[in-house]
Amino acid sequence: MMEHTLISKPDFDTQTLEVSLGPQHPSTHGVFRMNVVLDGETIVKLKPVMGYLHRNHEKLAENMSYLGSMPYTDRLDYICSMTNNFAYALAVEKLAGIEVPERAQYIRIIMAELTRLVNHTLLIGFLLNDLGAFFTPVLYAFREREKILDLFEEVAGSRMMCNYFRFGGVKADLTPDFLPRVKELIQNYPRFLDEFEALLSENEILMARTQKVGVLPKELAVSASITGPMLRASGVPYDIRKVDHYSLYDRFKFRVPIGEHGDVYDRYYIRVLEMRESIKILDQAVKEIPSGDVISKVGAGFAKAPRNFKPKAGEAYGRIEAPKGELGFFVVSDGTNKPYRYHVRAPSFINLTILEDMCLGHKVPDAIIILGSIDIVLGEVDR
Amino acid sequence: MFGIGVLKGMAVTFKNFVESYYKKERLTTIEYPEKRLAEKERFRNFPFLIFDEKPEDPRCVACDICAKECPPQCITIVRAQDAQGKPLKKPATFDIDYSICMNCGVCEEVCPFDAIFMDHEFELAEYGRFEDLNYTIDRLLKPKEHFMKIRPTDATRIEAELKKKENAKKAAAEKAAAAAKAKAEAAKTQASQVPDTKPETKPNEPAQPADPPAEAK
């Protein structure tokens, strides 16, 4: 990490300036606060303050039926409710030993990859906003996101708070024109990405701003248990879809892009490349999706009467490669219809812990984009 | 060459500027109050209660399942009583606090009587924060036709199922009545409660798993 010492000479006193960035600051992506000590505009100390959006998610979950927490998981990372559902469903299915029909698995993968597109597109837009672009990239991102949200609304009934997954499958089958529309999206999305990249990737201002800024070394990233695109940008080839073989990801051919420098530009570009890989997965999934049930018999029964869902005592940890990193749910059952312990391993929160190390020695605008490149959603950080 | 990326970016924005005047996929905005998007059939907002013929007879039997399963606990149900204080199979109060409801749709899924559904209505702004958003039964009740209008696919399926069930029930009731008659004739003891208690105990039984595949589709 960059060492920084105040210029201290006899007869030459400098003063540090303490600034509280947030919680109402426009670029903290929600109610997040950074207490920053500045020397000029250089950051010498940074203390993140969290908890403004704490909603007692874990304790609430311990006081309601297993399925009752499902709509609440939507509200963790409200950009990608589908993947949150996915991770929670996986954890509980592991706990209760529920099988998932193949069609449901495919639907889940389609939804997860669509969510990845939503999240990465939006993140890049907001990162550019943090960089000072006047809303143009973010609005292009919104324009494309709307198309995917329309698809979500089509099948799940809600654009953001999908609440679509059930233990043992998904809530409802795809509508007849869902798959054609996904195919159309797969056709059009690379074109949008090309345009987006023409606008951004080679822009010298963006490159000058992001390269060599907020470097996260490999070793530090691993020891701080960073996951997701951030870890891969630092050069660690770790993708839970490849490592954990969950769901049916083994059937799909896709590559995992790896960064080299671990700076903000790498984190930006890795996400662009990941979107292209996601489109590949979607393409395969849409072609290969089998017909059949979308929820197992047991699962459907419990979806109708969540109170009767009483997994036998035990514990399970289900994890997925969420767009932001490893999203895991740890559930302990004591045999009743409420979980005994419920814990969320939130990627936003754990990736955020490394913020100070990346920011020291950089300027205020760099801190803003470093925070933006971590990709946090305060709903998930504070829970 | 330095500067090409900047020019490329400007070309992209210029293209967007020009094309926003004549290409629909560039300018996707729908000018809302005048124009509206077609509503998706599965769209869900806040729940409403359904009645078959007249609002005094809602389908809801006040079994309290939705209130218990509701994750944010926004439903309050008090069962109606007749003059003797005997509980009736309909709600006296059925309040849904729309300010608490998070439109997750759990109530709709768990209801064994297909009495509560998610509405498409979303222009619900009110001046009061508490009273105005606490929807009482008279504001919640909507006719069967409304449901048929907003979600035709689900509605036809559910109606068909209900009809089937009713027919089966009728047949069963007839059978039971016949049996009862036979029994009464035979033993002349009380036999009238049998069909009465049945639906009340039903929800807690795992009787539902029988129809999920149909539900899922």
Next chain:
Amino acid sequence: MDQLFVHIDQAIIHWAQAVLPDWMAVIVAMKIPIVAIAIFGPVTMMYLTLIERKLLARIQNRFGPNRVGKFGLLQPLADGVKMLTKEDIVPEKADKIAHLLAPILIVIPALLVFAVLPFGRNMIAVDLNIGVLFFLAMSGTTTLFIFTAAWASHNKFSLLGGMRSVAQMISYEIPFVLSVVPVLVVVGSFSTVAIVEAQPGLHWFVFTPWGAVGFFIFFICAVAEVNRTPFDLPEAESELVAGFHTEYSGMKFALFYMAEFMNVFTVSALVATVFLGGWQGPILPSWVWFLLKTYTLILIMMWFRGTFPRLRADQLMGFAWKFLLELTFVNIIVAAIWYEMRSPLNHLTAAAILIVTIIVLFQFNKTEIPKKRIYKYAYAD
């Protein structure tokens, strides 16, 4: 058509001389351009906000304001009413006097510089023989008031914005002023009218090698001078909330806005005057040419805003000191050589020297130029 406004001016003066006493007629004659500017400045500002909002909206695939009046044409009025009726909030710890004065004072230089702009043939309020210098001096004072506002707000974000503003201004003022020098050398006068008259027809300075480079530098510095993207660091909303005007609301905020947009107009007008031949141009009336060129430059500035992210303060200053400044120095010499050679060779020589300079400067700054990257994949299929 060409002399339309001049004739109107003459007519009013004639009328005044006929009706009013002598001394009042003189005052009226003096006041006409002042009144014209006092109306033109704010109205331009109001509609520039609308143009900017519409343009950015279309760039971003939105409609932009279209509710107040046809095409949102009354939107500026609605904004004005809103600004006027908003509560004026003064922070308790603020330096009340300076907090009040800063937004008022910042409008003064913005209005004053209109005086030396030649809007068309014979259409200039005051033909100062130091016109360009006057303009540069006046626009330079803006920073003082920005800084006053920043300091008076007693807010750390404002203070950081003020500091950035000063650093940026000190960096860009120098290439800004020096990039005009080639023109002054060639024309031999500071007067804006003389500069325009030295570019008859289509012989605009931008079509000479030194003029093209000078135009490039001058325009970039002009964008930096008026704090527009990608040089809008003093009011960087994603970093400093709103920079120096964080603590301003209502009409005071509107005054800052007014100053900014009037500066955008005047600076574009100056660039058009100095390098694009001002009101010179075939067929169309002179003032149409002038407005056409000015608005083209303004639209380019807005286009920048719709496209670019913001530079960081140190990169911004590095660009000014390590690249622009050197280039301006070379450009002055090149202009002198071009002027002295007076042969068809002069264009070639000038262009050659400038290209070599630019390449050399790039070589010197090589370490700071970002590079494209190639990414590897794990689990390749």
Next chain:
Amino acid sequence: MEVLTAISKVGIYVIFGVTLLGAMMAVTLRNIFHAALSLALTLIGVAAVFFVLRAEFLGAVQILLYVGGIMILVIFTVMLTTRIGDRTIPTSNHQQWPVLIGALLLLLYFVRMIGKTPWSIKSELAVVSAVQIGKSLVSTFIFPFELTAVILVAILIGTVILAKSDEGEEKS
């Protein structure tokens, strides 16, 4: 036309008054930031005087350099002083009286000198153009001009050396 002359006279006196007022405030105000602003006011006033005297070039340069450059630096320095918290500083000390006497003596001397000098008042204002100033700078006044340039270059080099040595220390 007397009215116009009167008006312009009033205008000139207002400019003088504002300039002097600014100067007074610059030394008497307790708030150092206000004092600096008053100084800026004085400098602008002086520039206005130059304009009135038709020395436009000098006026513009006065604003460009003093208001746009030096005043900014002064305010920047004011801001960077460690006394940000208490923004008032004592403006008087025990040397008031000697200074006052000295100032009065100086004033008397100035008045005498002004009275003694034979001012050559022409009926027409001599407008000095920028070209003339430029030509005289590189002909008549070439020596002081070049000397100033050399001093400025020396200052620049000195600053660079100072800044560089800072950097070196920081790294070690």
